[in-house]
Amino acid sequence: MRTSRRSVISAIAAGLVAGTLAMPISASALTLGFAQVGAESEWRTANTGSIKEAAKAAGISLKFSDAQQKQENQIKAIRSFIAQKVDVIAFAPVVTTGWDTVLAEAKRAKIPVILTDRSIETKDPSLYVTMIGSDFTEEGRKAAKWMLENVKGQGDVNIVELQGTVGSAPAIERKKGFEEVIKSEPRFKITRSQTGDFTRAKGKEVMEAFLKTDKNIQVLYAHNDDMAIGAIQAIEAAGMKPGKDITIISIDAVKGAFEAMMAGKLNVSVECNPLLGPQLMNIVKDVKAGKQLPKRINTEEGVFPMETAAKEFPNRKY
Amino acid sequence: MKNTLSQLTRSHLFWPCVTLVLLCLANVYFNPGFFDIEVKDGHLYGSVIDILNRAAPLMLIAMGMTLVIATRGIDISVGATVAIAGAVVAALIGGSLVIKDGVQTYVSNVPMPLAIVAALAVALLCGLWNGLLVAGAGMQPIVATLILMVAGRGVAQLITEGQIVTVYYEPFFFIGNGFIFGIPVSLYIVAVVLAVLLLLTKRTALGLFIESVGINPVASRFSGISARALVFWVYAFCAVTAGIAALIITSNVKSADANNAGLLLELDAILAVALGGTSLAGGRFYLIGTLIGALIIQTLTYAIYSLGVPPEINMVVKAIVVFGVCLIQSPALRDLLMKHAFRTGGTA
Numbered sequence: 095m096r097t098s099r100r101s102v103i104s105a106i107a108a109g110l111v112a113g114t115l116a117m118p119i120s121a122s123a124l125t126l127g128f129a130q131v132g133a134e135s136e137w138r139t140a141n142t143g144s145i146k147e148a149a150k151a152a153g154i155s156l157k158f159s160d161a162q163q164k165q166e167n168q169i170k171a172i173r174s175f176i177a178q179k180v181d182v183i184a185f186a187p188v189v190t191t192g193w194d195t196v197l198a199e200a201k202r203a204k205i206p207v208i209l210t211d212r213s214i215e216t217k218d219p220s221l222y223v224t225m226i227g228s229d230f231t232e233e234g235r236k237a238a239k240w241m242l243e244n245v246k247g248q249g250d251v252n253i254v255e256l257q258g259t260v261g262s263a264p265a266i267e268r269k270k271g272f273e274e275v276i277k278s279e280p281r282f283k284i285t286r287s288q289t290g291d292f293t294r295a296k297g298k299e300v301m302e303a304f305l306k307t308d309k310n311i312q313v314l315y316a317h318n319d320d321m322a323i324g325a326i327q328a329i330e331a332a333g334m335k336p337g338k339d340i341t342i343i344s345i346d347a348v349k350g351a352f353e354a355m356m357a358g359k360l361n362v363s364v365e366c367n368p369l370l371g372p373q374l375m376n377i378v379k380d381v382k383a384g385k386q387l388p389k390r391i392n393t394e395e396g397v398f399p400m401e402t403a404a405k406e407f408p409n410r411k412y
Numbered sequence: 413m414k415n416t417l418s419q420l421t422r423s424h425l426f427w428p429c430v431t432l433v434l435l436c437l438a439n440v441y442f443n444p445g446f447f448d449i450e451v452k453d454g455h456l457y458g459s460v461i462d463i464l465n466r467a468a469p470l471m472l473i474a475m476g477m478t479l480v481i482a483t484r485g486i487d488i489s490v491g492a493t494v495a496i497a498g499a500v501v502a503a504l505i506g507g508s509l510v511i512k513d514g515v516q517t518y519v520s521n522v523p524m525p526l527a528i529v530a531a532l533a534v535a536l537l538c539g540l541w542n543g544l545l546v547a548g549a550g551m552q553p554i555v556a557t558l559i560l561m562v563a564g565r566g567v568a569q570l571i572t573e574g575q576i577v578t579v580y581y582e583p584f585f586f587i588g589n590g591f592i593f594g595i596p597v598s599l600y601i602v603a604v605v606l607a608v609l610l611l612l613t614k615r616t617a618l619g620l621f622i623e624s625v626g627i628n629p630v631a632s633r634f635s636g637i638s639a640r641a642l643v644f645w646v647y648a649f650c651a652v653t654a655g656i657a658a659l660i661i662t663s664n665v666k667s668a669d670a671n672n673a674g675l676l677l678e679l680d681a682i683l684a685v686a687l688g689g690t691s692l693a694g695g696r697f698y699l700i701g702t703l704i705g706a707l708i709i710q711t712l713t714y715a716i717y718s719l720g721v722p723p724e725i726n727m728v729v730k731a732i733v734v735f736g737v738c739l740i741q742s743p744a745l746r747d748l749l750m751k752h753a754f755r756t757g758g759t760a
Contacts, residue, residue: 132671133574160574162671260723289723293672294665299466303717306459307443324665333452350578
């Protein structure tokens with residue numbers, strides 16, 4: 095009894111010593127301030143999880159802030175990171191414009207800035223080191239290419255589009271990439287386009303209105319899976335078969351999309367990989383080591399048609 | 413003849429109804445099938461049904477808001493209450509997709525009636541908090557309810573752990589997606605709440621008490637009305653309507669989104685009350701007017717979707733129409749225009 099208690103005490107003491115010894119090491123470790131957009135979808139949740147896990151694994155101390163979809167919150171978070179003198183700031187910009195002032199402050203404080211998964215518009219590209227993330231324009235192109243290959247027939251194809259949040263990079267670029275590819279094919283036309291704010295509720299509401307005003311819809315192109323899932327509910331309520339009567343194309347490839355695909359209600363989802371944590375941590379280290387980095391680093395992404403969904407589902411992390 | 417016409421135009425429901433009819437006509441112009449209603453899968457299906465169905469949560473909250481505004485108050489926390497109640501019901505029911513030997517089954521965490529009661533109880537708690545601050549502590553309503561408005565989404569985030577909680581439990585979808593005799597369930601809920609309110613305010617002295625508290629709280633107190641208790645329970649009731657709305661919203665999209673559920677709904681609710689002819693200064697209130705106000709807002713939103721307005725200018729179009737509607741409803745401006753019209757008519 096006594097010996098065991100002593101051994102416990104000594105173990106605690108050893109632990110304390112080890113802890114104090116470890117302190118200076120962790121203090122010299124890198125600190126990363128990360129300003130997340132907020133919890134908007136399963137995609138974003140996976141993105142957050144990946145960054146948190148990768149930071150822990152890489153021994154980088156992470157200061158995490160959730161902006162709840164508001165730019166002013168993100169700007170506040172970045173300012174507080176500057177005040178706390180973190181080593182590197184990374185953030186996923188809510189919107190594309192309006193970052194110059196706060197990024198100039200970071201630059202003056204000599205804190206390198208990395209953008210993740212969304213780009214910004216700025217006249218001064220030296221405000222950030224690099225941008226890691228998905229190429230949204232390419233995702234839009236992939237979605238359009240899949241459509242050109244898989245929607246057969248000779249007649250006109252009327253496409254309705256559910257856009258993401260107005261002014262956000264994925265909404266602008268996914269639209270651009272898609273339009274770029276179908277421009278050369280006159281039988282494919284976008285007949286209606288409205289924002290669904292990347293949410294299920296809005297996706298459903300807008301699709302309901304589309305279905306009432308327009309009986310002639312062949313394809314739905316949704317800028318994310320959540321809006322597509324909302325729209326699927328609207329299409330079912332209209333007595334049509336989603337995936338058959340209307341071909342549905344969406345982007346992100348989250349779990350919910352795979353469930354819809356396995357049920358035969360969604361035709362294809364273009365992957366937008368949120369698991370960029372490990373890659374981001376490597377970049378943080380490279381930036382601190384003073385390595386030259388390209389201005390744009392892309393994540394690897396696939397296209398998942400309905401047929402592959404059941405096989406792929408168990409492998410999905412988000 | 414002229415007498416009945418002027419009586420009609422003086423009715424508080426006249427101008428809201430005119431606005432709604434005009435908006436419907438605009439919808440018909442851009443979408444000839446606007447008034448078409450067909451039966452699909454055993455339920456009614458059409459634009460009008462959509463508008464009624466989507467407006468249901470707003471109608472519920474706006475009714476609660478009408479009473480609050482009648483007592484000279486305002487409740488800007490209803491949107492946050494929606495987020496909290498929605499988060500509670502979704503987190504409690506939750507349910508997960510379990511794939512066993514290739515068979516997909518859905519299970520709920522706690523029994524659905526319990527989860528619904530809990531969500532409504534939490535909403536009531538929000539209302540009691542507001543009522544306590546306004547009636548008990550004597551805070552100004554806009555400040556008192558601002559507290560919950562700001563803190564509420566944080567509370568909802570805590571419940572959902574910052575995630576969007578997806579509900580996989582089928583029976584729950586009935587509230588927001590189901591039909592009884594072909595009519596959406598949500599409309600029955602609105603009808604029941606409206607019936608209860610009309611009964612309470614028209615058949616008992618409650619309506620009179622609320623108006624008198626709104627017109628002059630001190631005089632009401634001296635005449636024996638317990639103004640404080642009345643105001644307290646009015647806020648509690650308003651929050652419960654938000655709770656019911658949360659059930660419909662959450663069930664409709666089968667998920668709870670703490671950030672976006674009920675976002676800016678408080679402003680729409682206040683607008684609905686104002687469009688319905690109830691003065692924000694308190695006193696007389698018009699429940700039916702409020703319902704028409706809510707329908708005006710939803711019809712306008714619908715018109716924007718079917719019009720093909722570019723998403724970038726949605727809000728501008730909405731603002732212009734609301735501006736116009738408010739102008740039409742302003743008695744001062746109407747009198748001015750009437751006078752002008754009569755004068756030019758006289759000289760011609």
